[in-house]
Amino acid sequence: MAKLVSLAEGVADLVRDGDVVALEGFTHLIPFAAGHEIIRQGRQDLTLVRMTPDVIYDQLIGAGCARRLVFSWGGNPGVGSLHRFRDAVQHAWPRPLELEEHSHAGMANRYVAGASGLPFAVLRGYTGTDLPGHTTNIRPITCPFTGETLTAVPALRPDVTVVHAQRADRNGNVQMWGITGVQKEAVLAADRSLVTVEEIVDEWEPVPGQVVLPGWAVTAVAEVPGGAHPSYAHGYSVRDNDFYRRWDAVSRHRDTFRAWLDEHVHRAGATT
Amino acid sequence: MTGWTADEMMTVAAARQLRDGTACFVGIGLPSTAANLARATHAPNLVLIYESGCLGAKPDRLPLSIGDGVLADTADAVVSVPEVFNYWLQPGRIDVGFLGAAQIDRYGNINTTVVGGDYDAPKVRLPGAGGAPEIAASCREVVVIVRQDLRTFTERVDFVTSVGYGTGPGDRERLGLRGGGPRVVITDLGVLEPDPVSCELTLTRLHPGVTREQARAATGWDLAVAEGLSTGEPPTARELAVLRTLEATKSDGRRR
Numbered sequence: 001m002a003k004l005v006s007l008a009e010g011v012a013d014l015v016r017d018g019d020v021v022a023l024e025g026f027t028h029l030i031p032f033a034a035g036h037e038i039i040r041q042g043r044q045d046l047t048l049v050r051m052t053p054d055v056i057y058d059q060l061i062g063a064g065c066a067r068r069l070v071f072s073w074g075g076n077p078g079v080g081s082l083h084r085f086r087d088a089v090q091h092a093w094p095r096p097l098e099l100e101e102h103s104h105a106g107m108a109n110r111y112v113a114g115a116s117g118l119p120f121a122v123l124r125g126y127t128g129t130d131l132p133g134h135t136t137n138i139r140p141i142t143c144p145f146t147g148e149t150l151t152a153v154p155a156l157r158p159d160v161t162v163v164h165a166q167r168a169d170r171n172g173n174v175q176m177w178g179i180t181g182v183q184k185e186a187v188l189a190a191d192r193s194l195v196t197v198e199e200i201v202d203e204w205e206p207v208p209g210q211v212v213l214p215g216w217a218v219t220a221v222a223e224v225p226g227g228a229h230p231s232y233a234h235g236y237s238v239r240d241n242d243f244y245r246r247w248d249a250v251s252r253h254r255d256t257f258r259a260w261l262d263e264h265v266h267r268a269g270a271t272t
Numbered sequence: 273m274t275g276w277t278a279d280e281m282m283t284v285a286a287a288r289q290l291r292d293g294t295a296c297f298v299g300i301g302l303p304s305t306a307a308n309l310a311r312a313t314h315a316p317n318l319v320l321i322y323e324s325g326c327l328g329a330k331p332d333r334l335p336l337s338i339g340d341g342v343l344a345d346t347a348d349a350v351v352s353v354p355e356v357f358n359y360w361l362q363p364g365r366i367d368v369g370f371l372g373a374a375q376i377d378r379y380g381n382i383n384t385t386v387v388g389g390d391y392d393a394p395k396v397r398l399p400g401a402g403g404a405p406e407i408a409a410s411c412r413e414v415v416v417i418v419r420q421d422l423r424t425f426t427e428r429v430d431f432v433t434s435v436g437y438g439t440g441p442g443d444r445e446r447l448g449l450r451g452g453g454p455r456v457v458i459t460d461l462g463v464l465e466p467d468p469v470s471c472e473l474t475l476t477r478l479h480p481g482v483t484r485e486q487a488r489a490a491t492g493w494d495l496a497v498a499e500g501l502s503t504g505e506p507p508t509a510r511e512l513a514v515l516r517t518l519e520a521t522k523s524d525g526r527r528r
Contacts, residue, residue, distance in 0.1 A: 026324050026353060027339020051353065052402075075399030077337035078300060082399075089397040101385070103401040104323060105357040112354050124362055128435035128447040129405045134391055149448065178344045179324045182353045209350065234341055241336050 002172025002195070002218040010194045010222045011037040015046075019159040020070075022049040022190065023056060026181030027077055028234060031164040032056050033227035034196050036265045039063045049158055051107045051182055055230070055247050058082040059265070061097060062257050068098040070156070072107040079244050083251040093254065100135050106153045110137075111182050113155035114189025120152045127151065161190035164228045165213075166235060167204055168197045172215030175204060178234030180211045187213055196224040198236045276507050278460040279419075280515060281479045283309060284507040286370075286417040286458040294367040295319040297407050300338045302417045303370040305518065306458075308334060312514045321366060323403040325351045333521030357403070361410050364450055369411030373418045374398050375429045378472050378493050379443075380416065380436025380454035382408065383429035391431065401433050408434035413455040420459035426492040437471035461487045463504065467496065474498050480506045 005013070015021060015038055023031050035056040038046075047068040048057055054077055060066055062084030074085050088097035102110070109121035122141060132138040132151075141152040163183040165176035174195050176183065187193045195213065200223045215221075230243035250260045286306035290296055292315040298307045300322075308331065311318045320329045324339040328348030335343050344350045351359075360366060375383035384404060388395025408414055414436075418424060436454045437443055444453050454473075457464040463477035474496040475487050480503055488495045507515070 027337045028324075028341070028344075071400065073400050073402035077339065078335075081397075086397045090394065101400055103405045104353065104403040105362070105406040108354040108357050112358075123358070123406075124448075124450070125406045125409070127409060127449060128432065128438055128443070129401070130385070130391075130432045131401060131405065178341065179326065179339045179350060180352060181325065181339075184352065185354060232341060234344065238341065239336070244337075 002215040003220045004170070004172060004200065005220045005222050007033060007037050007196060007222045007224050010034075010220045011041055014160050014192045014194050014219060015041075015043055015162075016159070017043055018045045020047040020049060022158040022161040022186045024050060024161065024163050024181060024183045024186040025228070025231060026052060026179055027239070028179040028181070028232060029164045029176060029183065029228050030054070030056055030231035031162045031196050031227060032229060032231060033224045034162045034164070034194065035060055036268070039065060039261070039265050049156060051104055052077070053085065054082065055244065058084040058247070058251055059261065061085050061088050062094065062251070063261060064094040066097060067095070068100065070100040070102070072102045072104045076244055076247060078241070079248050083248070084257060087254070100137060101131060102135070102138070102153070103131065106138065107156070108182055108185070110153050110156035111185035111189050113153070114157045115185040118155060120154050122150050122152055125151050156189055158186065158190040160192040160194065161186045162194045162196070163187060164196045164224070164233065166198050166233055168195065168200050168221045169204060170200065170202065172218055172221045174213040174215075174218055174221060175207065175210050177207050177210040184211055184213065188217065192219045194219065195221045196227040197221060198225055198227070198233050199223060276512055278479070280507060280512060282417065282419070282458055282460040283515060284511045285463060285479065285504055286415065287313065287511070289415050289456055289458065290315050290318055290368065293317045295321060295365065296368040296370055297321045297323070297361060297366045297403070297411055298370050299372055299404070300335070302372055305334060306417060307370055308518055309511070309515050312518065313511060321356070321360065323353065323356055325353055325356050327351060327360065334518050336522065357406060361403075361406055364410055364412065366411045367413070369407035369414045369451070371404055371407060371414060371416050371434065373416060373424065375424055375426050376416065376418055376457065377426055377429045377436075379438060379440060380457065380466060380473055381429050381432050381438065382416070382434040382436065383431045385431040385433045387430050404434040408436070408453075409449045409451055411451045413452045416454055416457040418457065418459055420461045420487065420490045422490060422492050425490060437466060441469065441471050461490060472496055475501060477502050477504045479504055
């Protein structure tokens with residue numbers, strides 16, 4: 001049964017220096033508040049994993065939490081590039097960032113293999129691209145039945161996965177709906193998981209098409225209303241598109257980024 | 273040449289490439305704008321598929337990102353990301369892949385990864401592959417929309433993120449790619465199509481007011497020009513009106 005915790009407790013207990021950490025969310029339900037708590041608690045040497053590292057990963061990278069990034073598309077969705085990510089890759093600031101780069105199909109299948117308890121996944125992908133030349137985690141494999149050459153990618157098994165969802169009940173059962181991306185696979189692939197939710201309720205009405213993560217499959221749940229901002233939680237909030245547009249200017253320079261980080265993360269409380 | 277911009281002409285020309293009743297895997301930005309223009313004009317039954325898991329999205333405004341809530345609200349189905357790629361894209365269920373590019377070469381290979389320098393120390397780090405490699409490999413055909421200039425239309429892409437015709441004829445087959453590859457490239461200057469024999473992108477149509485010299489000067493290789501080079505139709509009043517209404521919804525989006 002998932003433990004109900006505060007955000008600060010959840011991060012302190014579950015996210016450790018040097019961990020492989022996945023904070024998933026496909027534009028929707030991105031666990032921004034948890035990412036900020038990781039920055040506040042000063043985690044170091046993390047391998048950050050995410051299909052679409054966007055603004056929260058730009059912040060974690062710029063804050064110096066990351067040593068390595070495993071990803072398939074790193075940008076500010078609908079706006080442009082991530083400047084802290086670029087600065088780390090192009091100028092090693094604030095520290096060098098190692099990259100392991102995939103396609104979305106490859107990353108999704110790596111999580112599926114992790115969630116399935118298999119060592120690798122098979123897909124028809126990457127062929128002819130320059131991606132296999134830059135990671136040993138993309139390899140050809142021969143189908144034992146047809147002889148066709150396909151691509152294998154190893155299972156992704158984060159030490160800890162953090163996601164945001166709409167609701168949980170007091171037993172830590174988690175409900176999420178709308179665009180649910182790869183969150184379920186990322187939670188099931190991980191050793192430990194922390195789910196932040198908009199609200200914890202005594203009982204809920206089932207929602208058609210919802211995804212439920214049973215409390216016994218989740219390590220801890222923290223109630224963090226608005227914890228996805230500036231991303232959104234379908235049914236609770238809308239995406240703060242202005243924030244994403246403003247981030248382009250804030251993140252472009254190291255000094256404006258640091259000032260933003262001081263004001264909005266370090267000096268902000270753990271519950272904001 | 274008045275009354276519309278080169279970007280509007282490009283978007284309209286790209287929208288015209290999408291046929292009613294087909295399924296189209298849409299990237300964000302220009303492809304999404306053109307696909308929604310097509311759906312609002314000549315292709316009301318165009319099925320829009322976004323990699324966030326939205327199948328058959330029917331947004332009444334332009335989505336600001338691939339995971340915009342309006343896509344989920346209006347979709348026939350919202351599925352997981354592994355499902356989009358494994359069940360829908362990989363088996364070849366999608367007719368058209370609609371992609372943008374940071375660099376493109378004469379064989380329609382696309383780079384959205386790094387520009388200049390080497391991979392580990394690039395001059396410019398771009399967002400990366402996303403869904404594009406498998407879209408380019410698996411859709412029955414690919415439509416590319418990209419502005420034409422010397423930085424973008426380059427002799428060789430610095431990194432092959434998504435394969436077009438590889439190094440030339442027969443390469444897609446040798447690589448085992450099941451989709452047909454780039455059928456057409458739409459730019460702000462005109463339309464390029466692969467030569468049926470050499471697979472090389474060939475200028476087949478100019479937008480009104482553009483010369484072949486302009487197109488050749490904006491291309492980083494010796495651009496082939498089709499014998500029957502023609503000039504395309506300018507945007508109709510309706511196409512322009514619908515496109516401008518759609519563009520105006522971008523600023524409304526933030527309030528929803």
